[in-house]
Amino acid sequence: MPRDADRAPTEADYLAAYDAEAFERPSVAVDVALISASEGALRVLLVERSEHPQRGRWALPGGFVAPNESLDEAAERVLAVKARLTGVFLEQLYTFGDPTRDPRTRVISVAYYALVDAATWDRAARDTEKLRVARLVVPWEGETGGPVEARDPDDRPLALAFDHEQILGMAVRRLRGKLDYAPIGFQLLPPQFTLRRLQDVHETILGRPLNKDSFRRRMLASGNLEATGEREECVGHRPAERYRIARRSAV
Amino acid sequence: MPRDADRAPTEADYLAAYDAEAFERPSVAVDVALISASEGALRVLLVERSEHPQRGRWALPGGFVAPNESLDEAAERVLAVKARLTGVFLEQLYTFGDPTRDPRTRVISVAYYALVDAATWDRAARDTEKLRVARLVVPWEGETGGPVEARDPDDRPLALAFDHEQILGMAVRRLRGKLDYAPIGFQLLPPQFTLRRLQDVHETILGRPLNKDSFRRRMLASGNLEATGEREECVGHRPAERYRIARRSAV
DNA sequence: ATACATATATGTTACTTGCATCTAAGGAGT
DNA sequence: ACTCCTTAGATGCAAGTAACATATATGTAT
Structure with missing residues (x-):
């Protein structure tokens, strides 16, 4: 598991690890998977990237965390700004921090997932420019964390930006895992x-x-x-x- | 739930949210709860803070994420440097990002938890300076996320730094939740x-x-x-x- | 050898789950 | 108005799983 297992850490490592100022600070973003269920499939809202990097690919709506807002507030803001939604079920999912996940600069992404009923989701998808419907194709063996495919309304596969396919996979697994013991199914219904x-x-x-x-x-x-x-x-x-x-x- | 629910987001918000460079970037740290079980109680390794802020309080071992390491690698490094442990069970727990959680500057903490057997834990606690044993007192109704108390070997309560009590509470809840369906109990045994x-x-x-x-x-x-x-x-x-x-x- | 403490096996009962059957309540067509 | 069709909702039963009680096995201590 640990990559540095063989190298004994030195006092220099220790100091370096603790001297925050010595590090170039990463950007921290939140990405929100707005999920609903209709016609037997999970759906998620995606935005087409019009700019470098990953231009033309589809991404989860997201935004950088502002200095004075919490992570939850940032996720709520992203949802409010991009999908015009407030007051919906929203929960932190996982934090993705691979140094190379964004080619521009180091961006650590705190992923959230939000659950809404189908009508709300349709309204959000219709009202908002730049946002497009995507259907999640969840493989049968997805329980184990297999890749999750996203397809557009015409059933063509969508190429997702960054590690967003991985985020969606984890969101689906989280949903499946929580379904038995947490009351989250209601969140996808009126x-x-x-x-x-x-x-x-x-x-x-x-x-x-x-x-x-x-x-x-x-x-x-x-x-x-x-x-x-x-x-x-x-x-x-x-x-x-x-x-x-x-x-x-x-x- | 959303604090900004009443204020309609403006285009300026949108732009501001997306212009990463306009934001002062936060520091990102990992904090690791090294947990074991012995004599009927959960134990966690804590370090006494000798410096400002929160001097004298007890904290989870942690460190800032270096530019070229992933979050997992940072957590492994913290564990290796502070507890001389490698190759142990280590999993991301939750990310804490309240803007005021660290009085110095904005620090977003990605919390991890690690599980080791009692002998390994004792060795780590003995070998390492500045680290002290702490026993977690987990309230009966802790299932619901009640506060988790930490006590020293003489059973005196320990004042935890920052939001680390909250982190420990979430770690205990995660353990309880996963115990039924994931093979994690073994991780606390030789x-x-x-x-x-x-x-x-x-x-x-x-x-x-x-x-x-x-x-x-x-x-x-x-x-x-x-x-x-x-x-x-x-x-x-x-x-x-x-x-x-x-x-x-x-x- | 005997007592003792704990591991392991067996059995009994209550509860949960899946499956089958039956009845209820509306709309649609004649 | 009557019958048919479809889905809702209730009931009963069998299989599997749980807790609980009891019995047996197998080592150490005396």
Whole structure:
């Protein structure tokens, strides 16, 4: 694992490591994967790079961290500026700091992922210039961290800039891992939703079908759901009850 | 959630956010929580700060990220320089970037956690000057992210520097969360260990007793363990079989 | 040799999960 | 109005997994 394992660290290393001023400071950016689920696939908002470097490639919306804002605030700002979204589920994912990940200069990127329902996502994608829809093609064996492909609405593969494919792969894995024990599926749905829609979301994220009954039982037993008493309308069959996130649910 | 939710972002914000050169760049550091488990408690290595700021307080060993090293490499270097350890389990935890977390200047800290067996940890704590043992007192309800207390060998509470208490809290939560589905318990044990020792480790991390039989079954069924054929010696009772991490185990 | 302490095996019960079946409730076509 | 179709939602059962209790094995200490 450690590359320097053989070389015994010297006192000079120690000093060098601690003298912050001696180092050229890196830029720190946040990149946000705005994710939604619709029509059986995960979708993520990408922006086409019009400038060097990686011109023409697709990138996650991002921005440099301003001196007086926290990382969370920077991610919120990026989301507000680029996708006109505020108040959505937003969580830190991982920090990518390979020295060569940006050819210009050292840029350390703190990656975030945000979850919104499909309608919000569509609105964000429509309203915003320079942003384009991308569908994430998540490989079956993606559980293990295989590469995640992004495709445009015409199903053509998109070349992602920097290490953003890696970021998306980690976002998908994080979603899959948290789905079982954290109430995040709701975040991809509007405030009220039927159990079927929730199951669709879970199946999309996991990439495999789930048993309807045990899914229902598990969700209702979790205590995170609350029946609204309202029902779907004009659906051509028995209307399903609508649920919402229970107030006591730990988000 | 978003603090700037009310203020509509302007084009100036957008440009400002993207013009990296206009920003004073932050320092980026790594802080490493070197964790082990012994005598029923988690232990972490801390260094007493002899300089301003936070002089006299206890901090996680850390260092600034050098221009040509990745974040992982920086964490490995910190571990090698400060604890004389290489080749141990090391994983990124979270990145802390509150603008005021360091009173000197903006320092963004990428926190890591490392896991070693008790003997290695003791050796690291003994060999290294300026490093002191600390016992983590993990509250019962720590699952929810309650504060984590650190105490010295005489059980006196230690005042931690910066936001390092928060980092430790997140490390404990991460350990607890991963314990069920990732083979990390082994990392706190020597290469060979009995099932009882492994259970001790799990109970220490989770802070609650586990059922012996189902723990055995679960561990053996996971396929991550491999019997060595060797047994404990001079233990005053029936010696337990020793196990090791199975070769096919995904670490 | 015997007592003792712990490891390991066996068995019993409660709970969870997957699968199958059945009924409920709407719309659409006749 | 009636029947058909589709999906919602409830119920029952079998298989698998969990905790818990008990019994047996196997070493050291006396």
